[in-house]
Amino acid sequence: MTDDRELFDILDRELERQNTTLQLIASENFASKAVLAATGSVLTNKYSEGYPHKRYYGGNAIVDEVEDLARRRVCELFGAQHANVQPHSGANANLAAYLAVLDPGDTVLGMRLDQGGHLTHGSPVNISGKFYNFVSYGVTDSDERLDLDQLEALAKQHRPKLIVAGATAYPRIIDPAPIRAIADSVGALFMFDAAHIAGLIAGGVHPNPVGVADIVTFTTHKTLRGPRGGAILCKAELASAVDKAVFPGLQGGPLEHVIAAKAVAFREASTAEFAAYAAQIVTNARALAAGLAGEGFRIVSGGTDNHLMLVDLRSFDAELTGKVAQEALDRSGITLNKNTIPGDPRSAFVTSGLRIGTPAVTTAGMTEAEMAHIARLIAAVLRAPDDGALAAEIREEVGVLCSKFTPYP
Numbered sequence: 001m002t003d004d005r006e007l008f009d010i011l012d013r014e015l016e017r018q019n020t021t022l023q024l025i026a027s028e029n030f031a032s033k034a035v036l037a038a039t040g041s042v043l044t045n046k047y048s049e050g051y052p053h054k055r056y057y058g059g060n061a062i063v064d065e066v067e068d069l070a071r072r073r074v075c076e077l078f079g080a081q082h083a084n085v086q087p088h089s090g091a092n093a094n095l096a097a098y099l100a101v102l103d104p105g106d107t108v109l110g111m112r113l114d115q116g117g118h119l120t121h122g123s124p125v126n127i128s129g130k131f132y133n134f135v136s137y138g139v140t141d142s143d144e145r146l147d148l149d150q151l152e153a154l155a156k157q158h159r160p161k162l163i164v165a166g167a168t169a170y171p172r173i174i175d176p177a178p179i180r181a182i183a184d185s186v187g188a189l190f191m192f193d194a195a196h197i198a199g200l201i202a203g204g205v206h207p208n209p210v211g212v213a214d215i216v217t218f219t220t221h222k223t224l225r226g227p228r229g230g231a232i233l234c235k236a237e238l239a240s241a242v243d244k245a246v247f248p249g250l251q252g253g254p255l256e257h258v259i260a261a262k263a264v265a266f267r268e269a270s271t272a273e274f275a276a277y278a279a280q281i282v283t284n285a286r287a288l289a290a291g292l293a294g295e296g297f298r299i300v301s302g303g304t305d306n307h308l309m310l311v312d313l314r315s316f317d318a319e320l321t322g323k324v325a326q327e328a329l330d331r332s333g334i335t336l337n338k339n340t341i342p343g344d345p346r347s348a349f350v351t352s353g354l355r356i357g358t359p360a361v362t363t364a365g366m367t368e369a370e371m372a373h374i375a376r377l378i379a380a381v382l383r384a385p386d387d388g389a390l391a392a393e394i395r396e397e398v399g400v401l402c403s404k405f406t407p408y409p
């Protein structure tokens, strides 16, 4: 198929890495062979600026079928009136949503970055924070859950045009209903960024924000387990504004090979098997959190309702930083990321916490027994983060575990 050994040898090593080490990054997953095949298809060759049946170039009759199928499947999956499946990523989906309903300088409420929010929710280093006036809400000091009283007070004080809900490092259910009520009380629009939890919503284990929020954005590659990309769902009255914002407002030609893979993933996510998968993700997260708590780690907010947990390392070892922990675990074949925790005294580059997610290991077939094992391995590494011999030993044990749960045999 190719003589480019220089590149494909590197890809072979990445496949080996994914097959033989533990993937616990909360935003990652293992896409199916069908998703990979569609992503690698000849649709990558086609230019199709515009939307189905309204393209700028010829030769798009078949591509139109692909994009229509993706839109129909995702509307059925989430019960949406309109879908735009062209955003190249979650960040683009969010930016397009802002472009659709905001003017530069408008006020928006979003979740604080250091308490679980995303860069695209108003970080000063992101275009969202440069073009719009974001005001941040956070979690309570007491139970580390979304502070709805604060959200309401900020909404009354700042009269935002838009309230954004959703998070990248928040372990609890986000109920859209009370946020809708707050938005209505101040005449704001409501956008729900379901980037992380789209698969949990599709699988029926988290409340569906579609029909409650005016706009729902999400990524297709996290819990939803599709190709790397984004999508926007909205009410019919916002359809034209959203479509214009994605193209020509923000992007050029759509990635129809990725849209084909999104269609595959939407079908997969509508099955009973996927609903069972989504439930097992949460069961596994709870088991892993319980195992880590048993090893002496404090779990932020006391547990998890979703696919991830935040671990406060200070309870385990006051000196241990997220940065050192991430590196020690990486050497041991356990891949996860450092993360700030609410009220973290350390910077985002150092942190006092870890974010750990179960979507990928659950796809690989692991269940509660393996979660208990992983908790023991993590604790063993972090008791002696500088011990190279121990890291090699654990790396071997991880290899044995992964050989029974290989994502791409």
Ligand SMILES: *Cc1c(COP(=O)(O)O)cnc(C)c1O
Pocket (backbone or CB within 6 Å): 027, 088, 089, 090, 091, 092, 094, 117, 118, 120, 166, 167, 168, 193, 194, 195, 196, 219, 229, 230
């Ligand atoms: C991951 C994420 C995004 C961005 O997705 P990308 O595809 O990486 O651009 C946006 N919002 C939230 C809440 C996320 O977790």
